[in-house]
Amino acid sequence: MAATNPHYDYLIVGSGLFGAVFAYEATRAGKKCLVIDKRNHLGGNVYCENIADINVHVYGPHIFHTNSKRIWDYVNQFTTFNRFTNSPLANYYGELFNLPINMNTFYQFWKITSPTEARQKISDQISKLPFKKAGNLQEQALLMVGPEIYEKLIRHYTEKQWGRDATRLPASIIKRLPVRYNYDNCYFDDTYQGVPVGGYNKLVAKLLAGIDFKTGVDFNTNRYELTALAKKVIYTGAIDAYFDHSHGHLEYRSLQFKTEVLDMENFQGNAVVNYCDPKSKFTRIVEHKHFEFGRQSKTVITREYPVMADKNVEPYYPINDDRNNAILKKYQTMAAQNHNVVFGGRLAEYKYYDMHQVIASALKVCNRELYTAFEVEV
Structure with missing residues (x-):
């Protein structure tokens, strides 16, 4: 139900790339927006924390890559991207292999x-x-x-x-998974690749500059009061949570991160090393300084431990098997009947998106809602 006397045109639930891009475009189109996020910071999963003068990718490494010049030009209007390309290594019981x-x-x-x-x-x-x-x-x-x-x-x-x-x-x-018969160690084939100089927070800050926001606010526990603030809702949270899991829980894989500051300049010589043996319980070690070619005297590493998502663990990767897809269809039917709510992003669409695909999806919604953004393919 639409709000009777709303203060905002759009309430945007989630400040990740989907929500931030929509907020930027809507504001540019003369709409008044409020962005909320249940976390205590903006930026969703691309959020970075400065530790030991190193921009740490708190929710796992994010390397921007795309073949779309339009998307590349779009993000570069807000901040400068460096020339980082992902060339991971695989460690199998101490043997190293190129990926x-x-x-x-x-x-x-x-x-x-x-x-x-x-x-x-x-x-x-x-x-x-x-x-x-x-x-x-x-x-x-x-x-x-x-x-x-x-x-x-x-x-x-x-x-x-x-x-x-x-x-x-x-x-x-x-x-x-790429398989190549050449000596190219670059993981992604895309023409445009890089990481924002100074971290992703700079990108998000530019997108949300001058826009009202509140952090530490859980939409699904304050839904009616928050919905009353705006004419329409852009919802980027988990679609099953929006509908109170009425058709069951959608399953996600997640990650637990264990981060350490090490008193050394260089731990592994590479941003990402996958651990492919069954003995190592983590899947990879990320050394964050290498994303920006850092030369700090210390280094910061993160081990990633895969787990199932639950109410205490953030969902990351949708498990698109037959069971979950059948449940998803029921929620999609319900979502289609909510004309004052737009569902978008990885969690709301229960779809694995890379960053450029999230932005493209957000811009398509902008075209439909605002008629101000440009048409792009996801």
Whole structure:
């Protein structure tokens, strides 16, 4: 129900990139906005905290990457991005391998230097598999890279990340994994890549400059009072929480972060190192200073431990299996009947989005709501 005498045109629930972009565009279009966030800071998952003069990515590493010049130009109007490209390493019981899987990786496995030899090696391994079509993640990975690489670099990392056996995961998850027959260690193929100089807080601060906001406010526990403040709501929280989990809980994977300040200049020599063995309970170690090529005398590292999300753990990765997708459809039907609420972003759409996709999605909503932003493809 619309508010009777609202003070704002839009109440924006969540100050992550979706909410911040919409707030910026709506304000530019002459609308009055209030942004609220249940956390005690703005920026959602891209929030950075300065520790030991290093911008720490509090909720995991965020490397901006896109093939869209429009999206790249859009974010660069607010802050300067550096030239960082993600080139992670994989650690398997102390052995190091280049990621994404490429000719460097093949050399590390088999001392092969020719793309033809590498293709033949993998082809020979695949030919011995007892199946030709993938029915799950394990089978898809085996058909992509063969059993040797799968066992060391994919299987245990994936099972830790998702908390279930690889044979119980959909094949679609692993299709995002790049496999290259060249020596390119850059994880993403996108034309434009980087990290904001000085951290993501600068980007969010520019997007929300001059806009009313409140932090430490949980919309779902104060829904009626908060909704009465505005003509319309832009909701970026979990869609099942909005509807009081009336059709059941949607499942998410999450992460617990253990961050340390170390009295050394350089811990691992790289921003991201994946730990692919089953013994290591964490999936990766992030050394934050490398995102901005830092030379500080100390360093800050974060170990990431995958867990299931619950009421005390933030949801990050939707588990888009058949059960959850069936529940999602019920919530989407309910959402479509709420004409004064717009559901957008990873949690509200129960969809895995990269940052550029979140921004593109927000701008599409802006086109529909405001007719001031430009048309972009998600």
